Amino acid sequence: MFRHTDHLQFDVKPEKPDPVYARKLQELIGGAFGEMTVTMQYLFQGWNCRMPGKYKDMIMDVATEEIGHVEMIATMVARLLEGAPATKATQEAMADPVVAAVLGGMDPQQAIVSGGGPTLSDSNGVPWNGRYIVASGNLLADFRANVTAESQGRIQTARLYHMTDDPGVKDMLKFNLARDTYHQNLWLSAIAQLKADGIEDTIAPNALLDEEHSEHATSLWHLSDGTQSDQGMWATGMAPDGVHKNGFIRDPQPLGEKASAPAPDPKLYVTYDGSQGEPRSNAFGTEAGLVGKIKDAVKPDKP
Numbered sequence: 001m002f003r004h005t006d007h008l009q010f011d012v013k014p015e016k017p018d019p020v021y022a023r024k025l026q027e028l029i030g031g032a033f034g035e036m037t038v039t040m041q042y043l044f045q046g047w048n049c050r051m052p053g054k055y056k057d058m059i060m061d062v063a064t065e066e067i068g069h070v071e072m073i074a075t076m077v078a079r080l081l082e083g084a085p086a087t088k089a090t091q092e093a094m095a096d097p098v099v100a101a102v103l104g105g106m107d108p109q110q111a112i113v114s115g116g117g118p119t120l121s122d123s124n125g126v127p128w129n130g131r132y133i134v135a136s137g138n139l140l141a142d143f144r145a146n147v148t149a150e151s152q153g154r155i156q157t158a159r160l161y162h163m164t165d166d167p168g169v170k171d172m173l174k175f176n177l178a179r180d181t182y183h184q185n186l187w188l189s190a191i192a193q194l195k196a197d198g199i200e201d202t203i204a205p206n207a208l209l210d211e212e213h214s215e216h217a218t219s220l221w222h223l224s225d226g227t228q229s230d231q232g233m234w235a236t237g238m239a240p241d242g243v244h245k246n247g248f249i250r251d252p253q254p255l256g257e258k259a260s261a262p263a264p265d266p267k268l269y270v271t272y273d274g275s276q277g278e279p280r281s282n283a284f285g286t287e288a289g290l291v292g293k294i295k296d297a298v299k300p301d302k303p
Contacts, residue, residue, distance in 0.1 A: 019110070025076060028153070031123065036128050044133060069179070072172065078116065219249045220249070235247065263279040
């Protein structure tokens, strides 16, 4: 169950309308690393968590806070759109042919579809996509993804901070930056807590260590023209997992056979010179074996 209060988590008071900036701010709502993504990512991680207690409770706390962040930014977008599209900011932007070509002023959907309000889309009007979220049920893997999400979200917030002179907008973004800072540290602390609780051995990356080809789990393959990739901690010393020792292969050689595609199915009509021999089986929906032979005998395919 969720409850909603009329009060925002933090004040949202722009000094003046700015539909051009409202379009930019849409990235923090519906972009790949926007607030909608972390909201749904954390909610599904919480719902998928199989351990009642501190981990699930913490995930749900942050997830619910993120719903409030969506509301804050959506409210800011609506207030920045007040009086659009006939505003001075839009007219000034459209006067520059380069800016007009790239931005086109406000997002037309904000006027046509949402009636002067925010949309669930990014700064280019691309709808938000549920495929942005990571919720695997594996807490270590999920918490690492969360660090990335908060880091990328904070970068975008910081960039947007420098794209406005509106003190009210900047004030809200200062709050968002601070919460992103805390959430990065929170997920890093949660990873450390998993290790302290001694449950990281049951989850990635330690699963199947006895099954993997362990001789390939220790070294960076030097495959670029750069000359200093062996200078980092990733190429020497003990690995962070405390199990492997990092190494460096300066002139790695391929371990597999020469790459070649199999002979094509004749029914696909692929240009082919016979160099790979005859097809071993039919593919892409055509049937092989006894069933296929029976069907061909009863009703042969005709090109």
